Structure formats: structure tokens, C-alpha cells
Amino acid sequence: MTKSKELVMDQEHQLREQLAIAEQKLLLYETILNSLDVGIQVIDKQETTIVYNSMMAKLEGEDVNNVLGKKLLNTMPYLQAEDSTLITALKLGRPLNDRRQTYITAQNKRVITVNSTTPIYFNNKLVGALEIAKDITFIQMLAEKIIDLQQNLSAQKNALNVAQPFRTRYTFSDIIGNSDTLKTVKVQANRVARSSSNILLYGETGTGKELFAQSIHNASLRKQGPFVAINCAALPEHLLEGLLFGTAKGGFTGALDRPGFFEQAQGGTLLLDEINSMNINLQAKLLRVLQEYSIRRVGATNEIAINVRVISAINVNPFDAIAQKQLREDLYYRLGTVTLHIPPLREHKEDIPIYIDHFIEKYNQSLELDIKKVSATVLDAFYQHSWPGNIRELQHAIEGAMNLVSTEQELQMHHLPALFLSNLLTVSKSLHAANINCTEPTKLIEHRETIEKELICAAFNKSNGNITWAAKSLGLTRQLLQYKLKKYNLK
Template identity: 35%
Template sequence: MEHDQQRMQQLEEENFCLREIIQHVSEGVILTDRACQITVFNPAKEQMEQMKAEDVLGKISWDAYSHSSKEQSEHKRVFDTGKPILNAYRPHAYVGDIPIYIHYSTYPVIREGETLGVYTISRNETILRELLYETIEHKRLLSKEDTKRLELVGKAPGTHYTFSDLVGSSPAMKNLIREAQTVAPLNTPVLITGETGTGKEVLAQSIHNFGRERKKFVAINCAAIPENLVESVLFGTVKGAYTGSVDRIGLFQEAGDGTLFLDEINSMSTLMQAKLLRALQERCVRPVGSTREYPIQCRLICASNEEPQTLLQEKRLRSDLFYRISGFCLSIPPLRTRSGDTVELAQLFIKLYNKEFGKHVQRMSPDLEDWLRQGLWPGNIRELQNVIQNMMLRVGETEEEVTYDHIPSYARPVQTTPSNLPPEADSAARQWDLNGLLRSYQRQLLTQALSQSGGNITRAAASLGIGRQNLLARMKRLNVDKPKKE
């Protein structure tokens, strides 16, 4: 009896010591039990994620994090599979809108074959990451004098883009480029998400050319391959596998130790996803009709034009495949959320088409720049480039300015006069686009300012906070006449 009491006291003391150690280590520690309820959340973890232990203890892990769900919970996955997640590295928590980059590993607690809980040990590497960003920026500045050596890399055969081709000074684009440059030298699989036309392959090529420029870059759009041919295209075939088949290596082998880019992976069937998952897990492929397996060494970059959360919820993307291909996630913001980048991109395309079409455009009119910034651009950069191309074809050989008048008719906003519509306007009348509404509102403001200034252009411009030439350009574009003196 006395021995049992001594043993119990010893266990209590050991437990106390372990908890004290956990409370004072510099690494963040979180422990969940069988029900995935949080039982340990140490001070380092509190500081790391800007969350109080008292607010999360006792909560289900995915309820404690606003950006997580049961399906995405790594603690639940480790508990269910009994397999640890080692050396994960991704944005894991946020202070405001700023990501905290955490390097972590998650382990199951197993006793006699039974999983009792799951714990994660994590380390904040945000400062190290910032130092890496600064190093990369210095590297870019040192190489700026030689445009052929931008980012100190060349271009792999079959590629056209490096990070210097990613245009945009908005905070969102700067952060995207910095994140991409951080993961580029690694072998980590990358998942790029973004709407159609945002430039996912441009980003994929830039990542490849930031360290693998001497190696092959192989790209394929999964949506362009008939479903019954996807396996043979990716893994290869042997002669006799089916009628007309020949010995042909697949794209995984063709990429060698370079990069394989799978665009629109969200179009792949779940059956093919299972086969792709096996290849990634085993790091080998078996050509169709073959009994032999071949090792693969390429780095995988995938892209999706739909959000992973939607695909996972609708069961169109296997969660286990998602975890394999998303070692690091990069999301390209749509053009409508970074209006300041629109003018920069337009200037780039103007230079491109000046050279291609033999034009001499030097600038854009203020009203055109306003229109570019106000656009919703559902087709993103691809749509913008198409519009600029059409405009440049309409510019005269000697013209140096491209204006609102050069916009092709299909891209012009619908003309509407909301103030003249009755309150009971039908649903069709409510289908105004944003540009049309803005034009109507601007026309009203200009008319009012001119009326109040007695037709004096200078005073009207001053009351609107714009320059005289800017006002004249807007009057011409919006068909606003100078009021006649009575």
C-alpha cells in the first residue's frame, strides 16, 4: 500500500515536472485528447498564435481556429491514421492580416496500440523568413543591372517567365512574390489557386526558373486530356497495353528531376486522383500495361481555378491528395481586388504591342486610367490583355496617347441613367454593371460642378479636386457639354 502511494506521488511529481517544462520551452505545444479537445496550450503557443489558453482549452481543435474545419484538422487525421506529420511548413495563424509562418510536426500518442491523443510541437520562423526575404531582395537588386540575369537565373526550355514578369506593386502581389520566392528553391510540392486568367502558369514557371532553370519544365492542362487518357499521359504506356499503344514514357518521367506542372487539377476524376496519390506516396509510377515501376524525382506544382475548401466540401478533391500536393499553398488575388495593378499591367501590354504592331503610344489618358481601375475584370489579366490588344490596333500610326475612345465596343460599359428610372423598375433594368453606374454618377457630378461655377472650367475642376485638362477629358468622354450662358 505504501509502495503504491509512493509510486502515485512519483507519477504526480513527474507529471508536474513535465507540465512545468512544457510551460517554459520556447517551442509551442498543443495537445488534444481522444475527442480532439485541447488539453494543453502552452505560453509559447499563446504568443505564437495570439490566442489565450483559457479561450481554447476544452474546445474541439477545429472550433478553436476560425480558419480550420473538421475535414482539414491535422490532429484528427493523425489520430485516425496513427501517422505523424513531419516538418510541415506553412502559414498557420494570423495576427490581423499578417501570416505567422510556423514550422511544426504533429505526433500521435500511442500506448499498446491505442492512440490516446495527438500533440504538435511548433516553432515560429517568421523572423527567419523575413531575413530570407531581405536576402532575396538584395539578390534581386544586385542582379538588376543585367536584365539577362534577373533573379540570377535563366529560363528553362519551354518556359518564358521569371519573377520579373509578375507585375504589380499592390501589397497582395508583393506578398505573393515573396512567398513564392521563399518556397521556390525547395522541393516542396506547391498548390497554386486563382481564378481563370490570373496567371497561374506564369507563377509556376517563375518558381521553376528560380533555381531549376537548367532542368526541364513540363506542363499539362488536366482539363484538356480525355479522362481515359490521363493515366497513360502521366505515367506512360508500354506496347500492347491496348490497341495501337506504343512504348512511351509519361510526363512524370519526362520531367526528370525538373518540374511537372499540372494545371486545373480540380478537373481530374476522383478515380485518377487515387492513382496520382499512390504515385506521389510511393514516388514511383507504373506505365499502363507494365508490371515494372519507375522512380520519379520531379518537383510537383499543381494549380486549381477553384478554392480547395469548395472542392473538399463537394467531394471533388480527395483530402489525402490535397495534403500531398499542398505542401505550400499560393493564392493569386483576382485583378478586381488590386485595381492599382491594372494600370501597371496595361502599361506593360502597351509596350508589348507597340513593338508588335509598330505603334508609338507613350501614355494613357486620365479617363482611360480611371476606367481601368474601376473595372471588375472577370477574365482577369487575360481579359485585360485582350482589351489592350484591341485598343492598340485602333490607335493611329502617329498617335502617342491611347484614350477611352479606343476601347472596343464589347468592353464598353452599358449606358444607363439610374436617376431617370422609376422606383418600380423591373429586374432587367437592375442589371447595370458597375462601370455604367459610375459613368452616370460622374456625369451628374460634372454637370452640377459646371452649373455651380457658371461654366468656368477652372473653377469647376477645382471644386471637383481634379486638374483642368482632366476635367476636359472627362467631359469629352462622358458627353458633358459646357453650360450655355443665359
């Protein structure tokens, strides 16, 4: 065999290997595309579909083979060119992000998607467009159903001449505790209830922010008006705008005239919980509403005047949220005309016995028990615990323990939930890590301070002296950590 033939054979062998690798990659890409829970479609410059995964076919009720290699509008006669985000992105040559699209499939099924579409460039030449579509049909229908139910409830109460505060249960008398820390914030909240200024409540999870919000509403001149609460973290951002401001018929395909939560709270109070979870762009629109005292429904051109007091809640220090780009600084100054800090349970542990008695009485009634108290060991464990879940965590610990008793009248350590006991074990390990001899009759306060100093030093060193991150890792506010650093002379 000549060298030239050998060279040709080597080249052919290399080409076969490259082809095999290319086929494997193609199979891998097709498998990945068809395993995604979002629809993927790509058209070329002639508007012919060249990629169409199985999820997109499922969303649109089409057969993949009937769409691939064909003009987009020919396979989807129900779609107009001006309504197609793919064709629009191709013509404009720029991305279209988070565009809501509603259309009727060939099977007469209403589908609502949120699409992100981007043009594709190769060697600086426009060659096509890629679209990623997320099905939100069920979420949108559920949101619309919730709004309709709220409107029907409001209409029924008005027809029966029932006064509204509906959807509120708590007043300041429901906020129990005798500590100076808690009394101070209750007095402050009661004072600001008299005005219509916006209020920002910040406190850790489980401290009772909504309880304070409802109490402020029920102590205000707006108590006969509605109290509407919305958790900004519980709803997808592409739905939140329509739910807050409402929608106008014709504003987008399939849109109906629906008032949002601002209109539903007219004359009353709107609670925006976890405000730092709201998209930054939507925060800008909220800022405009607070400045102008009017809203514009999505898709509408007219303004609607509003008379609503906004109470917002956040589970982190607002200045930390601003620093981490979770909250606009200008919005904070509009929301936080009055800012109230709801203290964590570890800052008013003297209230623990009061909460224990309250929850025991509550669950004695619902569980038909006769629990009198908790054991001294349990009470001591409660005092030592750091309570990352605050009063809600204490409530769950009591409720869980009472579900495990038989005929006893005293809650013991073995009744406590397993996860809570596990957390106590972590505290016990910290005692050993701090080299504390628990057999010596040293005062409890000295043990606690030793542990605090050890943990604060470890967190401070790990964060390279960054107070914000050290406080976050310890579950403290920045101000409280600074106080403890000064108290223990650690800085």
C-alpha cells in the same frame, strides 16, 4: 351488321392504329440512333447483332446489312472473343465502363475507341448487351505525336549538350507590380522555390498562375531540369492517364512503349493545371504516385522511380472544389504542401498603371505604333472595372484598343473592344440600380462601396445565406466575401 362484327372491326381498327404508332416510334428510334455521333451496337444472348447504327458501321468499316442478324465474331473475323467488350460484358453480366479498344478493320485501318458496355436484363433475365463506342483515333494519334515530338526535342537538346530549362520563359523579374498584395505572394513563392515540396497555386483565370509556376522552377535547384506543363481540362480523361504515366507495349491492343509526362519531367518540375478537372478515379492514382514516388505505366507491372516536383494549379478555392467533389481531400494535402493564393487584379488595382505601361510598350513594338498613354476617362474606367478576366483581360483590352488606332498617341474609350465596353455598361446600370446620383460631387470610394454593398446583399439573399455560392456568383473568394461582410457590417 351484328354487334359482334362491330366489336371485331373496332378491335382491328385499334390494332391498326397501335401498329401505326409502333411503326412511327420505330422509325423515330432508328432516326435517332443513326443521327448520334457515337457507335451503338446491341447483341442478344446468342451473340447475334440486333442493333447496329450507321456511326458504328462507319467506325468499323462495315455495311449495316452485313452485320445485322449475324453472329458478332462471324462478321468481324479480326476480333477475338476475349478482346470483345460486348461478349465480355455478356459473359460477366456486369458493365464495363470507359474501356479503350484498338483493332484493325477489314479495310486495314487502325481504329481506337472508348467503349462503355452494359448487359441488358428483362424480367431479371440476361437477354443481351449494349455497347456505346466513341471514336478517339485522331485524338490518340495526336497525343502520341505530341509525345514523340517532345521526346525528339529532348533528345536533340541532350545531343547538343543544351542545358534544360526548355519550355520555360518566365522568372520572378517578369512578375511586375508594386502592390503589397503582389509583393507578398512573390516573396512567398521565392522562398518555397528553394525546396522540392509540392505547391498548389490557386487563383482566378488570368491571374498568372503558370507565370508563377515557371518562375518557381527557374528559381529552384531544378532549373536545369525540364519543366513540363499539362492542362488537365484540355485532354479527355481516357487519354490523360496514359499521357501522365506512360504506356507499356502489350498493355492493351495497339499500345506502344511510351514514357509519360512524369518520366519526361524527371529531375525537374511538372505543372498540372486545372487539377480539379481531373477524373476522381485518376486523382486516386495520382495520389499513390505522390505517396510512393514511383509510377507504373499503363499496362505495365514494374515500377519506375520518379524525382519530380509537382506544382498544381486551380482556378477556384481548393476547399470549395473539395466540397463540390471536384478534388479529393487527401490529394489536396499531398499537392498543397505549400498553397499560394495568386490575387485577382481587383485586389491590387494600384498596379493597373504599371500593367498599362507594360502592355503599351509591348504592343508598340509588335504593331509599330507610338502610343504614349491612355486617356483619363479610360484609366478611370479601368479602375472601376471588376476585371473578371484579371491581368489577361487587361492585356487583351489594351491589345484590342491598339489595333484600332490610326495616328493617335492616346487610347480613348472608342478604341476599347466592344465586349469590354459592354461590361462597362453593365457597371453603369449597377450605378443606377443603386440609386446613385452621379452628378453630385461624392467621392469615388463612396460610390464603389455603395455598389459593393448592394451587390453583396443581393447575392447573399439570392443564395439564402450560403456564403460559398454568394462568393461564387460575385466572383470572389469565400474569405474575401467574409471580410467584406464584416467590413460593411452586413452579417
